[in-house]
Amino acid sequence: MKNIRVRYAPSPTGHLHIGNARTALFNYLFARANDGKFIVRIEDTDISRNVETGIDSQMSYLKWLGLDWDESINKDGGYGPYRQLERLDIYQKYAEQLLEMGLAYKCYCSAEELEAEREAMKDKGYDKLHYSRKCLGKPDMDKPHTIRFKVPDNKEYTFNDLVKGDVTFKSEDIGDWAILKRNKIPTYNFACAVDDYLMEISHVLRGEDHITNTPKQLMVLDAFEWERPIYGHMTLIVNENNKKLSKRDESIIQFIEQYHQKGFLPEALFNFISLLGFSPESKEEILSKEEIINLFNAKRLSTSPATFDKDKLHYINNRYVKTLSDEETLSLCKPFLDKAGIGEGQEDDWFVSLIKVFKDRLVYGEQIVSLYHDFFEQPYALEDEAFAFMQQEGVKTLVETFKSKIESLDSFTPDTIKTTIKEAGKATQMKGKMLFMPIRIAVSGSMHGPDLPQMMNLMGKALLLENLDKTLQKL
RNA sequence: GGCCCGUUGGAGAAGCGGUUCAACUCACUAGCCUUUCACGCUAGCAUUCACGGGUUCGAAUCCCGUACGGGUCACCA
The missing domain is CATH 1.10.8 (Helicase, Ruva Protein; domain 3)
Structure with a gap:
């Protein structure tokens, strides 16, 4: 069987986003579950958007989440370099080969020209805003140019997607696209296809937003008669409004770094993210990394969008906090x-x-x-529900008794407070809920809260007495 | 607009032709436990799977159409 090699290919344009983290995580799971290699490849071909600290930030948060890689810029596995800007000669070579094979051509159109062309087509009501091919067949000129892939006529590109099943695109729906930009740097689809082949990537797991890129990558692979990897397009993560998580969406925290800063736990985040678009065959959802790896199965990747459920994240994080x-x-x-x-x-x-x-x-x-x-x-306030409870017989006497006992208390600790509560109960014949609840309310104004003696100890005697007085005034 | 994809309870989400098929989780409600609260435990919570048609002895599960939602159409990745 072929070696399993998967990759996570971020572009260093900013911090690690939750959606990218999920892509990375599933590739990681796939590798670990199938005894394969997990590779991190840096796709930095958009030099205008690269952020200097992008790579470090992305990689350190990958590590924080517990995703360790087998090959990358700092860990050579013999398939490097792992940064696309260091592979420019490779893309150049293959682009020229395509040119010689007659499967690509130079395009001298300027960005403005192309834009005008598109606008004109739009005005005419065309559905397909494809490049006009007006540079096809032009003689070589010593002018800045891009290199375009000549999309074959009447060809269907079908691939068996790991999560979607058979997906087909027709070549007529795809216009001649640029493989090399004017600055000699490859475009995403070209670099991606070349690298996936050269790095012997066996499976490509990525977001569904890439599904329409797949036929372009297949054309390149097919042109060189290279073996295709198996593709799997995971559904997008959407917010409560069913919109793709966008970096501008403020209803959801988007970056792993922010979760770190707020004091979320990496293990919990790992657990939560693994449940986004994947459902393990397990009754329990609180799962360790090892358990998730063992349970991972690409067949259980879901086909409908994964909704980011903040409540669930909070629940999971809380579960992990409790084990600390x-x-x-x-x-x-x-x-x-x-x-x-x-x-x-x-x-x-x-x-x-x-x-x-x-x-x-x-x-x-x-x-x-x-x-x-x-x-x-919080400024002390007596809740309605609590006030009603305090109307019951004997409550006021209990609170007064308790107060005087606290006043004369020398040592103020959770233990002595607890004893004092018991004494007040004995003196007033109150017990159980009728003992603790009035005191809880008298002290905090609420029927809900943390353990009573612990809470009072933390409040301190002065504040405690102050609140008792406020309550008594209302009774 | 073209092309791709999706639509199961308050929420997430299994199930993908048949006697436990509507799991499981969150939230909510009730009960138990702890002399209170919280935790924890137990129970309840979709006669029904967007809608309309069809195939079939039988469909949430297959097919067609409609509606709605999303993704994508760059010298961005």
């Missing part, structure tokens, strides 16, 4: 607390107990700040 040790949770949250100026001068113990109180409901690191604010710094 105290130390891990502390290092996840501390930077955010420091930045917000919470707990200045406190010992680590204080932070650990603070984090413990919220850990079960903590979705991502940065959220610790708002959870803290919500419970400890």
Whole structure:
């Protein structure tokens, strides 16, 4: 059997986007699940859009997510170079070969001319805005030019897509396209086809937005009689409005870096992204990298768009946060607390107990700040539902009793607070929900919140008494 | 507009011709547990698979049409 070799081919135009991360991740899964090689190839042929830090940023976040590659610019596997700008002579050579074979020709049209041509066709109501071929057959001139692929007549390009099944395009629907730009740099489709062949890529897994590029790449492959890789076009990731995730869409965080900055966990993101357009044959959705690799099967890639479900991401991240040790949770949250100026001068113990109180409901690191604010710094307000509860008999006496016991408490710790609650219960004959709930409400104004003794300890005696007074005034 | 692709509950998403086929997950609701809260556990939640026709003994599953949604038509990748 042929060696499995897949590639992720980003263009270094910015940070790692969630959609690209998904493409990378599925290629990675495919390689690991089939004992193949995962290659990262840099497609930097658009020199005007390249960002200097693009490659580093992309690769370091790939690594952060846990995607390690077998071959790339920093890890030669004998198929390099892995950066397209370093392979220009290769593309040049094959373009010239195509020229000699009569399968390509030089085009001297300027961008403006072409644009005008297209406009004119549009005005005439043409559906196909293909290049007019007016440079076809022109004698060689010493003028700047592009090289165009001469698309064969009446040919059908069919390929068996791993996820879509048989897909067919007719050559008449494709105009002669540029393979080499005026600056001698290849266009995407040409470089891609050449490199996929030379790097012996066996499977091409990419987003569905590339599906119409496939016939162009097949023409190149066919022209040289090169073996075709197997293609698989994954559905796009869409937002709640069914629109392709666009970098400008602000309803969804788009870049992996931002998730990192907010204190999401890479393992959780890996898990979440793997569920975007793929459904493992498993009842459980919380899966480790190894489990996902074992469960991965390209046949289970879905054919309908994957909706980015933020709630699900939050749920998954929370599940992972809950498995962290105290130390891990502390290092996840501390930077955010420091930045917000919470707990200045406190010992680590204080932070650990603070984090413990919220850990079960903590979705991502940065959220610790708002959870803290919500419970400890929100202006006290008695919720309607809570107020109704407080109308019950004996509640006021209980709160008063509790308050006086707290006032005379010397040592203020979760343990002594808990004892105090029990004592207040005994003194007023209250127990269970009728004991804890009135106190919870009197202290926080709400029927919901973290563990009571822990919460009160963190509030501190002064704020606690202040809130008790406010509640008593209303009863 | 041409060409490609899609359409299953509040949300994600399995199933792709037949006695558990409408899994599973999120959300929601109820109950249990913990002297409270939260966590956790259990249960409930689509007589129905965009719509219309057809094929078939039988269709969410195959075919055709309609509607809606998306992708793509560069010297961008």
